[in-house]
Amino acid sequence: MTVWGKTAIVGAWEHPTRFAPHMTAFQIHAESARGALADAGLTVRDVDGFFTSGVGPIGLLSLCHHLDLRPDHVDSTSIGGSSFVSHCIHAAAAIAAGLCKVALVTYGSTAASERFAIGTAGTLVGEPPDQFEAPFGPTIVGSYAMVAQRHMHEYGTTSAQLAEIAVTMRRHAALNPHAKYREPITVDDVLTSRVIASPLHLLDCCVISDGGGALVLTSTERARDLAKCPVPILGGAEAVRHLGVGRHDLLDIAARQSGPLALARAGIRHDDIDCCMIYDSYTITVLATLEALGFCKPGEGGAFCAGGRIGLGGALPVNTDGGGLSSNHPGMRGIFLVIEAVRQLRGDREQAQVPDAKLALVHGTGGMLGQRHSGVTMILGRG
Amino acid sequence: MAETRPYRKPLPRVDEESRGYWEALARHELYFQRCRDCGTARFYARALCPACLSSAAEWVRASGRGTVYTFSVIHQNQTPGFREEVPYVLAMVELEEGPRLVTNLVGCAGDAVRVGMPVTVVFDDVTAATTLPKFRPA
Numbered sequence: 001m002t003v004w005g006k007t008a009i010v011g012a013w014e015h016p017t018r019f020a021p022h023m024t025a026f027q028i029h030a031e032s033a034r035g036a037l038a039d040a041g042l043t044v045r046d047v048d049g050f051f052t053s054g055v056g057p058i059g060l061l062s063l064c065h066h067l068d069l070r071p072d073h074v075d076s077t078s079i080g081g082s083s084f085v086s087h088c089i090h091a092a093a094a095i096a097a098g099l100c101k102v103a104l105v106t107y108g109s110t111a112a113s114e115r116f117a118i119g120t121a122g123t124l125v126g127e128p129p130d131q132f133e134a135p136f137g138p139t140i141v142g143s144y145a146m147v148a149q150r151h152m153h154e155y156g157t158t159s160a161q162l163a164e165i166a167v168t169m170r171r172h173a174a175l176n177p178h179a180k181y182r183e184p185i186t187v188d189d190v191l192t193s194r195v196i197a198s199p200l201h202l203l204d205c206c207v208i209s210d211g212g213g214a215l216v217l218t219s220t221e222r223a224r225d226l227a228k229c230p231v232p233i234l235g236g237a238e239a240v241r242h243l244g245v246g247r248h249d250l251l252d253i254a255a256r257q258s259g260p261l262a263l264a265r266a267g268i269r270h271d272d273i274d275c276c277m278i279y280d281s282y283t284i285t286v287l288a289t290l291e292a293l294g295f296c297k298p299g300e301g302g303a304f305c306a307g308g309r310i311g312l313g314g315a316l317p318v319n320t321d322g323g324g325l326s327s328n329h330p331g332m333r334g335i336f337l338v339i340e341a342v343r344q345l346r347g348d349r350e351q352a353q354v355p356d357a358k359l360a361l362v363h364g365t366g367g368m369l370g371q372r373h374s375g376v377t378m379i380l381g382r383g
Numbered sequence: 384m385a386e387t388r389p390y391r392k393p394l395p396r397v398d399e400e401s402r403g404y405w406e407a408l409a410r411h412e413l414y415f416q417r418c419r420d421c422g423t424a425r426f427y428a429r430a431l432c433p434a435c436l437s438s439a440a441e442w443v444r445a446s447g448r449g450t451v452y453t454f455s456v457i458h459q460n461q462t463p464g465f466r467e468e469v470p471y472v473l474a475m476v477e478l479e480e481g482p483r484l485v486t487n488l489v490g491c492a493g494d495a496v497r498v499g500m501p502v503t504v505v506f507d508d509v510t511a512a513t514t515l516p517k518f519r520p521a
Contacts, residue, residue, distance in 0.1 A: 247483065248483075
């Protein structure tokens with residue numbers, strides 16, 4: 001039995017807030033659930049599968065309490081910002097297997113109003129591997145920066161090439177009225193912004209915002225009677241990378257495993273993809289991910305991302321909402337990748353529409369490149 | 384490198400799998416492990432070999448010589464202790480025996496660090512009980 005093509009995303013809603021000191025994270029979850037269910041033309045009483053993350057070890061139970069949900073199937077896979085992409089794949093399997101009929105995925109965070117400096121907060125000693133790292137002062141951005149430094153060493157990638165990615169995301173954000181930052185920036189602006197963790201500058205880093213979103217999934221059969229054009233899940237795969245026994249190649253990121261597997265499961269090739277939503281915690285994340293997914297050869301990511309190729313109007317538009325680099329990043333951005341892909345495949349994006357988009361690739365990265373991380377790739381189509 | 388102020392940075396939480404590693408560091412010796420059954424070398428210290436799940440391990444003393452595999456000069460970190468010390472160099476060093484570890488480079492300006500640079504271990508007794516393996520240019 002295959003699960004691919006049997007489940008569709010039928011509701012998608014991104015909370016417009018970027019700063020919500022007057023709201024709780026659970027309220028953002030709830031408002032997002034309301035938005036996505038209304039988008040689908042379903043009610044909260046239809047939900048029998050619930051998926052969430054970022055709410056504490058058994059926070060799913062508290063959130064069920066808050067929403068008074070009594071689901072038949074739950075999943076709080078927590079593998080960082082990619083978790084919500086995982087939830088979609090797991091929901092597809094659960095729905096195909098008959099474990100639930102209508103799955104709700106929610107996310108909410110008030111990271112910005114809590115003044116949580118995500119990327120530079122540093123890390124604490126919690127689990128066994130941490131004791132060998134945290135005493136030396138790693139930060140999230142520092143870990144990604146070490147991947148960037150290694151990439152520069154192996155392939156001659158430049159800071160200007162990374163900067164182009166940030167410039168492109170900002171160009172997309174200008175078309176998104178909800179984006180946190182919309183003023184155009186130049187490569188020079190990126191290169192002259194202060195260094196946070198060399199070789200990454202402030203403008204190589206994602207924004208910190210509040211926010212949230214939700215998705216509703218059901219069988220493609222049931223989707224036909226619902227409000228919006230369904231977006232079927234055609235393939236997906238997950239992978240994990242870490243430092244192993246201490247010999248791991250830092251540029252062998254999880255996307256190298258999950259990307260080809262997801263494409264094979266969907267039965268499509270790179271050339272078939274019309275647009276990509278790639279987790280852009282930092283500029284290097286986009287470059288390394290596109291390479292690892294196989295859109296270009298190892299070492300060619302810098303050149304690939306230059307010259308407007310990943311911008312609207314280019315051969316492979318990436319993050320047409322402005323991404324984490326300019327639109328929003330409340331800590332775990334994976335759900336927004338899916339929501340923007342759904343908007344593109346429905347043809348809802350007006351000025352930011354990729355003409356006749358039929359196939360989108362979503363790739364979430366969770367945890368830290370350069371350390372322990374997950375990669376989740378999902379292929380979405382047009383119903 | 385005794386600190387005059389109380390040491391505020393995160394300290395290793397030594398556990399039953401890692402005790403031998405940290406005790407050796409307190410003696411100013413750097414060790415990694417090798418599986419007695421399949422021969423796989425491993426860093427960091429843990430009870431079972433991830434390659435074959437054998438519990439039979441031997442400790443191998445590292446020469447302390449290595450090269451910089453990658454690094455980042457950290458200019459911002461909110462963690463107490465590090466917050467007051469930026470910029471500092473976070474690095475991964477590849478020991479000449481093979482394993483790589485996360486560490487700090489000391490005795491070297493951030494803009495002088497290069498990938499591939501030869502380095503050698505220095506033992507930093509950060510508290511009475513804890514010694515951290517850091518590296519300086521060889």
